[in-house]
Amino acid sequence: MTEKPAHLALYRRWRPQRFSEVVGQEEIVQTLRNAVASDEAAHAYLFAGERGIGKTSVARILARAVNCPNRVEGEPCNECPTCKAILANRSLDIIEIDGASNRGIDHIRRLREEVNFAPTDLRRKVYIIDEVHMLTNEAFNALLKTLEEPPSHAIFIFATTEPHKVPRTIVSRCQAFEFRRIPAGRIAGHLRRVAEAEGMELTAGALETIARRANGGMRDALVMLEQAISHGGRPITADAVLDMLGLVDRETHAAFIEAIERNDQRRVIETIDSLVERGKDLEIFLADVIEAIRDRLLNGEGPAEREIAIARGLLDVKADLFRALDRRIRLEIGVLDLMARLNPDRTSSGNTGAEEPVAAERTVEDTPPSGPPIPEGIAPIWNGMLAEIEKERIAIAAFLLEGRPNLEDGRLIIRFPRRCSFHKESLEKTSNLQYLAGSVRRHFGDDVRVEVGYEGEKGGGSGGDSLFEAAQLVCRMFDGEIIKEEK
Ligand SMILES: [Zn+2]
Incomplete structure (x- = not known):
């Protein structure tokens, strides 16, 4: 990191400034570094992947790297006048366009005219178009013409969360990279370094909870870390993080699913009561439970048919919950009703959960x-x-x-x-x-x-x-x- 003014949001201060600082996209940045080092950067790149996992950061590093006169092994120096001008958004040759708000043909026409002029103060003009899939078809067609004969001084970097919406004619003219969601362990490791450097006190459990919750996105993780710190308490614990986010731990989700599977009505009611007492968001809870079932299905755990039936039932309850005035009652009735449908031959309730799952496992056949x-x-x-x-x-x-x-x-x-x-x-x-x-x-x-x-x-x-x-x-x-x- 070169500068860290304290008034900037944490995720901005910790935005990677070199390829080597990018967490979780090693293969991509290595390929880009090699290309820059051997002066073989492509004319067009497509960066695909979820939001908040480093696409724009890498695009900006690349923009400096291809222009920095002092670069070392493909890395920008971040110290020279060129790097500093780009870092301060002062260069006219680095053009960032938000595809979502500039999706029309007019913007791309202007781009097509301007792209042919030589750069003002840099070696290469770099166009970074974020959310490029939002462009209209007309705009894509215009862009395609430029990509077919790009001026040698221009580099295009397209970033998108929805690569399937980018026409294949465009994709085929780009070097495409799929950015991965960052594994929770890597996020936790980075958060630990940030917390140490910033003098924040968090337990390992708190860091892991944030990392898991970030769902592969470093930006979300850093935003949550900052929230957790401003939430107070020292050190910040996993429970405090869950509290702050209105969430419950995974064990509660698992126990709730198990209670439904075992037709344990008392346990279901008790869980909902305790969520309400602790002020948890019932809708998020239900969404997390459904997500947990989906994970199980995808991991091949448990009888799929039954889990699907439970997930489908809970999705219906969730849709109703959104409209309900009394969410607690709607949730209770919805889940109990689902359990009754899952176990038509059973009327008993409140068993201790020690029995076998009620319905026989149905096989696919x-x-x-x-x-x-x-x-x-x-x-x-x-x-x-x-x-x-x-x-x-x-x-x-x-x-x-x-x-x-x-x-x-x-x-x-x-x-x-x-x-x-x-x-x-x-x-x-x-x-x-x-x-x-x-x-x-x-x-x-x-x-x-x-x-x-x-x-x-x-x-x-x-x-x-x-x-x-x-x-x-x-x-x-x-x-x-x-x-x-x-x-
Ligand atoms: Zn430089």
């Missing part, structure tokens, strides 16, 4: 088909694929059971009834869709694309095409590998 039949032509292939998926990824097989496949124009469209939004959305998670796309190609043929949608929709739903492209893109970027498609 037991589930009766509920929708229209699978078209005869593809039924054998579909069932063969399901049988294979069942062995590898039971949760995905369980999601698929509620869907009706159909082969249309080289696309395998899997449609779900509206009530199965949880199934559909779970399949749409990138890693699942990626897995599914691979299975479909193996079983239905290399050219067959998969789409997921709702019943009654013509194609695979609005997101079908772009989702497929997202999966493809992620596939190609897998393991942080760089895509470089030569023109």
